[in-house]
Amino acid sequence: MELLLETVALFCLKLAYETEDSSPILRDDPIMSDYEREVFGLLVRRGDVEGIQLRVAHCVDLALVAIGGADTPLGRELRRLAGEMGSIQVMEQLDTPLVALKDYLKAIQ
Template identity: 75%
Template sequence: MELLLETVALFCLKLAYEAEDSSPILRDDLLMSDYEREVFGLLVRRGDVEGIQLKVDECVRLALEAVGGIDKPLGRELQGLAGEFSGARTTEQMWVPLVAIKDYLKDIL
């Protein structure tokens, strides 16, 4: 789960901050410090569903801005997927919507 959470964060930050003429954002970039696998791992071990959702929501908001907001088709779809993720009450319930978000972000990158 931690790797999947980190991947979603990475894809969101790439979408928000990576420019064509710059070097790619990587997992060990300073920008990822609040979204590292270890940070998510701690939240998962604690069963902190709300904390996990907050971290992912921060990243998704950045990605939404990057695609033009919820008024654009890409933004509406991303917001719908994020809404399903936010509705999860356990870490197990997060899995399917999180994979959907990851796959969607990967497709639009």
């Protein structure tokens, strides 16, 4: 799950900060320091669903700004998918909405 969380964060930050004329954002980029696999691993081991949701929500908010906000077609779908993840109460239920969020973010890159 840690890799999946890191991937969602990476795709969000790519949308928010990567430009055509700049170097691509990679997993070892300093911008990923709060969203790297080890950070998410700690949250997963603690069972901190709320902490995971807050970190992912922050990244999604950055991506939403980059795609024109929650009122655009892309933004509405991103907000819907993030909302599904935000409504989860237990760790075991995070996988399905995270995969959907990751797939969508990858598709709109």
